Amino acid sequence: MLIFDSERCDRTLFTGNAYNTGLVDADSVFTTAVGNVYFEPGARSNWHSHPAGQILIITDGVGYHQIEGRPVEIIKKGDVIKCPPNVRHWHGASADVGLQQLYIVPNTEKGIVNWNEAVTDKLYKSVQ
């Protein structure tokens, strides 16, 4: 696991305990935001979308990722996920094992993230 100082993610945007570390703030030169999130077991983001998409690099543990309308994917250390622009998704830890991931948001001049509703327990617990 990487070692970063972190702060707990906003409880209105995440279910359970997740901890974010901003690593690169978007600016006009790199137009890229990068950060690290650790999700405790059971924790996950709300549904959300990114105007220019998002890249996730899984650096530890096991978790879930879902693009709206598709099955939930099991994700683990070493996996790389691309979520296309303006497509709703959510991601988080598995029920039993935490997840650490780096996120990369490109082309931040288009915007970074648009937040939506929480992932229900019913959906989360349906993952096999």
Place this chain on the structure above:
Amino acid sequence: MLIFDSERCDRTLFTGNAYNTGLVDADSVFTTAVGNVYFEPGARSNWHSHPAGQILIITDGVGYHQIEGRPVEIIKKGDVIKCPPNVRHWHGASADVGLQQLYIVPNTEKGIVNWNEAVTDKLYKSVQ
């Protein structure tokens, strides 16, 4: 350390043994290239520059990074480095400990990398 399949970096562009894994190939949607490099102790890149700059996330070990005209920086797990567009730099492992890093190249429509000459042993060994 992350687990990725990897291939040895081109010996004309690197001194010593370094192993690259491409994680995200640049495309017209994300315009971002991401990959992982492990440098064995003593290994380093040639001098090079990136038309849109580069972000490095150090994920394991200890290494060196130098922007031309500045002192060599010691870099270690958890560090984040931004190299501005069209500025020459090199990076690699320390003499005694390997280095693992993720690289992020933004705005790849401007180009990815321009390679130059090797870092001399004299320069490399001058690092304290």
